[in-house]
Amino acid sequence: DAGVIQSPRHEVTEMGQEVTLRCKPISGHNSLFWYRQTMMRGLELLIYFNNNVPIDDSGMPEDRFSAKMPNASFSTLKIQPSEPRDSAVYFCASRTGPAEKLFFGSGTQLSVL
Amino acid sequence: DQQVKQNSPSLSVQEGRISILNCDYTNSMFDYFLWYKKYPAEGPTFLISISSIKDKNEDGRFTVFLNKSAKHLSLHIVPSQPGDSAVYFCAAAYSNYQLIWGAGTKLIIKP
Numbered sequence A: 001d002a003g004v005i006q007s008p009r010h011e012v013t014e015m016g017q018e019v020t021l022r023c024k025p026i027s028g029h030n031s032l033f034w035y036r037q038t039m040m041r042g043l044e045l046l047i048y049f050n051n052n053v054p055i056d057d058s059g060m061p062e063d064r065f066s067a068k069m070p071n072a073s074f075s076t077l078k079i080q081p082s083e084p085r086d087s088a089v090y091f092c093a094s095r096t097g098p099a100e101k102l103f104f105g106s107g108t109q110l111s112v113l
Numbered sequence B: 001d002q003q004v005k006q007n008s009p010s011l012s013v014q015e016g017r018i019s020i021l022n023c024d025y026t027n028s029m030f031d032y033f034l035w036y037k038k039y040p041a042e043g044p045t046f047l048i049s050i051s052s053i054k055d056k057n058e059d060g061r062f063t064v065f066l067n068k069s070a071k072h073l074s075l076h077i078v079p080s081q082p083g084d085s086a087v088y089f090c091a092a093a094y095s096n097y098q099l100i101w102g103a104g105t106k107l108i109i110k111p
Helices: none
Strands: A005-007 A010-013 A019-024 A031-038 A042-050 A053-056 A065-071 A074-079 A088-095 A108-112 B010-014 B019-025 B032-038 B045-051 B056-059 B062-067 B072-077 B086-093 B105-110
Touching: A005 A088, A010 A019, A019 A088, A019 A108, A031 A074, A042 A065, A042 A074, A053 A065, A074 A088, B010 B019, B019 B032, B019 B086, B019 B105, B032 B062, B045 B056, B045 B062, B045 B072, B072 B086
Parallel strands: A010 A108, B010 B105
Antiparallel strands: A005 A019, A019 A074, A031 A042, A031 A088, A042 A053, A065 A074, A088 A108, B019 B072, B032 B045, B032 B086, B056 B062, B062 B072, B086 B105
């Protein structure tokens, strides 16, 4: 299995632009997580999907952030408009069920200038 | 309110010696704990876990100890190897909820 696949690996954009991050979870995994990692706040959970349904989005910073999971094999995290404080590494992770280990993608390094 | 705390931002250990990484938690409802390792430019990878019904779990050079009364867990790496240099995250969970993560400890193994 190829693991969790994220794209792009790096994204550099200007303030105000729309940014879309993509994730393909491991086949057969029914839970998907989006995390953000910064030096100041460490690893923060943004949103959690179970069976393609958003269960907990309390970590989404504000309305500029949105996430979708149209099917079991694809999810997107969109930031519109982007701001410099959104610069971070964004990780996607998936797992088969509760109390099971999470498998992480390699992350997307986002820089908003 | 940090429910999972890793109070040491970094730790330096001589190759071949034991590395001990610590993690404290505040929520007595946590029933499952995990350790992840993260290399630069990669996502975290699962290392070892322990259920709250146990006080020790071992996997090769890695052992996790859980002290429920002290709400403390630790990861022992024996012997430490240069490839163990990474950031180690402690995480905790209860019921079906998502993991609560510590801030991480950067482990440096000196040759």
